Structures are given as structure tokens and as C-alpha cells.
Amino acid sequence: MSDEFEDDFPGEVKRFMFVNRKAPHGTIYALESLEVVLISAAFDQDVSLAFLDDGVFQLRKGQNANVLEMKNFAPTYRALEGYDIEKLYVERESLEERGMTTDDLVVPVEVVDRARMTALMAEQEVVMSF
Amino acid sequence: MAYEVNGVTVETDEEGYIEDLSKWSKELAEIMAKEDDCELSEEHWEIINFLREYYEEFQIAPAVRVLTKQIGKRLGPEKGNSKYLYELFPYGPAKQACRYAGLPKPTGCV
Amino acid sequence: MLHTVNKSPMQTNDLASCLAHLGDGRLLLIEDGVYGAIAGTGAAKQLAAPASEGRVYVLGPDLEARGVDQSTVADGVQVVDYNGFVRLVAEHGPHQAWV
Numbered sequence: 412m413s414d415e416f417e418d419d420f421p422g423e424v425k426r427f428m429f430v431n432r433k434a435p436h437g438t439i440y441a442l443e444s445l446e447v448v449l450i451s452a453a454f455d456q457d458v459s460l461a462f463l464d465d466g467v468f469q470l471r472k473g474q475n476a477n478v479l480e481m482k483n484f485a486p487t488y489r490a491l492e493g494y495d496i497e498k499l500y501v502e503r504e505s506l507e508e509r510g511m512t513t514d515d516l517v518v519p520v521e522v523v524d525r526a527r528m529t530a531l532m533a534e535q536e537v538v539m540s541f
Numbered sequence: 542m543a544y545e546v547n548g549v550t551v552e553t554d555e556e557g558y559i560e561d562l563s564k565w566s567k568e569l570a571e572i573m574a575k576e577d578d579c580e581l582s583e584e585h586w587e588i589i590n591f592l593r594e595y596y597e598e599f600q601i602a603p604a605v606r607v608l609t610k611q612i613g614k615r616l617g618p619e620k621g622n623s624k625y626l627y628e629l630f631p632y633g634p635a636k637q638a639c640r641y642a643g644l645p646k647p648t649g650c651v
Numbered sequence: 652m653l654h655t656v657n658k659s660p661m662q663t664n665d666l667a668s669c670l671a672h673l674g675d676g677r678l679l680l681i682e683d684g685v686y687g688a689i690a691g692t693g694a695a696k697q698l699a700a701p702a703s704e705g706r707v708y709v710l711g712p713d714l715e716a717r718g719v720d721q722s723t724v725a726d727g728v729q730v731v732d733y734n735g736f737v738r739l740v741a742e743h744g745p746h747q748a749w750v
Contacts, residue, residue, distance in 0.1 A: 430747070432668065453604060464668050483600055490599035493607050531673045533652050538747040 426457045428535040431466035435485070436476055441469045442484055444541035449487075458490075459498035459535075462520070463505045463528060466541075470501065470516040481503040488518045502528045544572055558640050562596075565643030573641050577632065581641070585629055587616060592642040602639045602647040611635075653743040656748065657682035660694035670697055677743045679708045679736065680728075685719060688728045690709040695725035702727030710736060 429448050435441040451458055462470060474485040491499070499520040506512065506522065513522060523531065532538060544551045544559075551564045557573070559565060570589060574581045581589075591612060595603055603611065605623075613621020622625075631638040635647045654676055660666040666687050669678060673719055678701060680688050687694035688709040701707050702725060711730045714721060721730050731739065 432749075434666075449601070449604070451573060453606070461564045463672075465662060486598065490601060490603070490607075495602065525671055530673045532672060532747060533674050533676065535652075535747075536745055538652075538745055540748045540750050 424455065424457050424538045426459070426534060427451060427537045428459050428461055428532060429489070429540065430461045430463070430538060431469055432464040433541065434465040434468040435471075435483060436479065440541040441466070442482065444539075445484055445487060447539065447541075448496060449494060450489070452496055458496050459500060459531070460496070461500045461502070461528060461531065463502040465505075465509075467501055467505045467509060467511060467516075470493045470499075470518060470520065471511070472515055472517050473516075485517050487537070491518070500528060500531060544569060546572065556636075556640075556646065558646055559643050562643050562645075565593075569643065570641040577637070579637075584620075585638075585641075587620075588612065588626065588629060588634065588638050589642045591615065592639055592644055596642070596644050602635065602644040604647050605633070605635050608638075652676040652747045653679060653739050655679045655681055655746065655748050656684040656687065657748070659683040660692075660697075666694055667697065667744060669749040670701070673701055673706075675706075676747075677706045677708065678737060679710065679731070679739055681710045681713055681736075683717075685709050685713045685717060688714070688724045689719060690723055690725040692725075695728075697727070699725070699727070701726040705729065 429444055431441060431444055433440045438484070449457065449459060469485070470488060474483065476483040491497070499518065500523050501516070501520045503522050503524045513520065542553045542557065543556070544553070546566055546569045549564055551558045551569055554560060558570070584593055592602065592608070595611070609621055609623060609626060612626070626634040639647060654669050654673060656666045656669050656678065658665045662683070666684065678698065686692070687698065689695060700705050705727065707728045708731045709724060709728050710733050711721065714724070714730065724730060
């Protein structure tokens with residue numbers, strides 16, 4: 412019930428970036444990252460998500476982890492907008508290396524090139540890597 | 542803990558959330574509500590049904606403030622506010638409504 | 652920004668990806684990442700440019716633990732101890748771990 416308390420902590424807003432570089436189902440990192448992101452939404456920070464390297468596979472359409480009897484969390488990325496998390500950056504080179512385009516992704520994103528991604532990372536006050 | 546509903550055994554965790562979401566039924570929601578001395582009205586069902594649809598689409602239970610905002614969008618501002626939701630679900634919309642709706646506890650709900 | 656890499660460059664692409672996003676940041680190699688600092692390796696060639704600018708560091712105790720003598724570390728790569736690590740974070744933070 413975190414919404415009852417958030418106004419009690421007006422503190423300063425920091426720029427947080429969650430960097431996602433791993434494919435979704437082989438390890439727990441992607442799901443952990445998503446859960447931390449959802450929790451962070453309660454604290455009214457300036458949150459962005461970066462997807463690069465194999466992290467772009469997290470957003471791939473058509474996933475169904477239920478066949479592995481694992482949580483199918485790909486649809487959850489579509490809920491982020493409702494949590495006011497709207498900055499999703501995907502690296503163009505990482506997509507291209509994997510034969511993907513934005514048409515292959517479950518959610519609208521901003522595609523940025525490697526140089527822009529580098530600049531975005533350097534702008535952050537806190538970087539969390541998964 | 543477990544409920545018996547129409548011959549089906551529905552297991553719950555220690556906080557009372559059901560473990561197999563596919564075993565949910567309206568009757569189960571009504572039994573859970575009765576235990577809390579709560580009679581489910583049409584207004585309760587609006588919220589419970591919304592939660593089930595939200596889970597179906599996004600595979601998570603929404604945080605309370607997300608629920609409040611989305612209810613406001615769908616059912617109007619007189620329902621999209623904490624006061625209304627807490628009147629319907631005095632134990633908290635997440636803890637109570639999600640439980641009746643057969644959802645897991647919302648992520649980020651402490 | 653201070654970047655750290657803790658995996659061997661022969662095992663994962665963490666070092667390569669980090670270097671591609673280093674910008675004008677600093678890089679510290681720790682744990683199995685220190686294998687990337689050995690002169691003559693492919694990894695050492697990749698990090699030669701920032702190393703020549705004095706922006707690459709390697710954690711001494713992790714070298715020693717792995718039997719990598721400091722004399723075999725590539726040119727320009729600076730060996731630091733734990734205090735040096737702390738100083739780097741303080742001077743060049745925030746910190747991004749490539750894990």
C-alpha cells in the first residue's frame with residue numbers, strides 16, 4: 412500500500428536507469444529487474460530502462476514462458492506506461508545484430524544508437540545493472 | 542489453508558491468496574468475502590472484474606495507485622479514488638480485492 | 652562514470668559492450684575481469700585506447716589471487732588496491748557494473 416506514504420517522502424528526484432543486457436528466461440535477471448522497476452515506480456523517481464545486447468530479447472513478441480511452467484512476464488512490460496514509466500530505450504545496434512526491428516517488440520520504445528545510449532548512461536545518477 | 546468450492550479444493554498461501562489462479566470462481570470470491578463479513582455488491586464486482594482483466598492482460602496485479610488511476614479512467618473519478626476503494630475494501634484494495642479476484646499479491650505492495 | 656567488469660572477456664561480451672559504451676568514463680577490471688588486462692590478449696588490444704589515456708584500472712588483489720603478475724599487465728593499465736577502488740568510486744562515480 413505504498414501510495415499511502417509517498418507524499419511523506421518528498422526528497423529529491425534522482426535519475427535512475429535500469430540496464431538490461433540478458434535474455435529473459437535462461438536466468439532470473441530479467442524478471443528481477445522488472446520487479447525492481449515496478450517497485451521503484453512507487454518512489455516517484457526519474458526512471459528509465461535501457462535494453463541492449465541480449466536484453467532486447469526481453470521485449471520480443473510472441474513469448475510464452477508458460478510452456479516452461481515459468482512466469483510469462485513479457486506482457487508486463489506493457490503495464491509500465493500505467494506505472495508512469497515511459498522511458499524505454501532500446502539500442503539500435505543490439506536489435507540489428509539480432510535480426511530484429513521495433514515491429515518485433517511487445518511495447519513502444521525509443522530506439523537509440525550506441526552513442527546516444529552511451530550518453531544516456533553517463534547522464535544517470537544511479538545505474539542498476541541486470 | 543484451503544477452500545472447498547463445488548467439489549474443487551483451492552489451496553491458498555499463508556496470506557490467503559490462492560495458489561492456482563485457474564481454480565478461481567465467483568463462488569470462491571463470495572466465500573472469501575463472507576469470512577470478512579463482506580457481502581459482494583455490484584460495486585465490488587466492478588473492481589474484482591477489472592482486476593481480473595488487468596491480470597489477464599499484463600500478468601501482474603496492479604499497485605494500488607495504478608489501480609486507482611485505471612479505475613478512474615474506466616469508471617469515473619467518483620470511483621477512482623482511495624476513499625471509494627477503501628470503503629468497498631476496508632482491508633485495502635490490494636490485500637482484499639486482489640485476494641477475492643484470485644490474483645497474487647501486487648508487486649511492490651509492502 | 653566508473654564502469655566495472657567482473658567477467659573474463661573470453662567468457663562473456665561484458666568487456667566488449669562496456670568498452671563500446673565507455674565514452675569518456677573510467678574502467679576498472681575486477682574479479683575474473685582482470686584477465687582482460689594481460690598484455691598481448693585480444694582484450695588488452697580492445698582497451699588499449701582508453702588505457703593509453705590513463706582511464707583503465709585493474710584490481711591488484713584479484714590479479715595476485717589468479718597468479719597474474721603485475722609485470723604482465725598491458726601498457727597504460729593502472730593497478731589499484733581496495734583503497735584505490737574506493738577512491739575511483741568517490742572521484743568518478745556514479746558506478747555502472749557490467750554484470
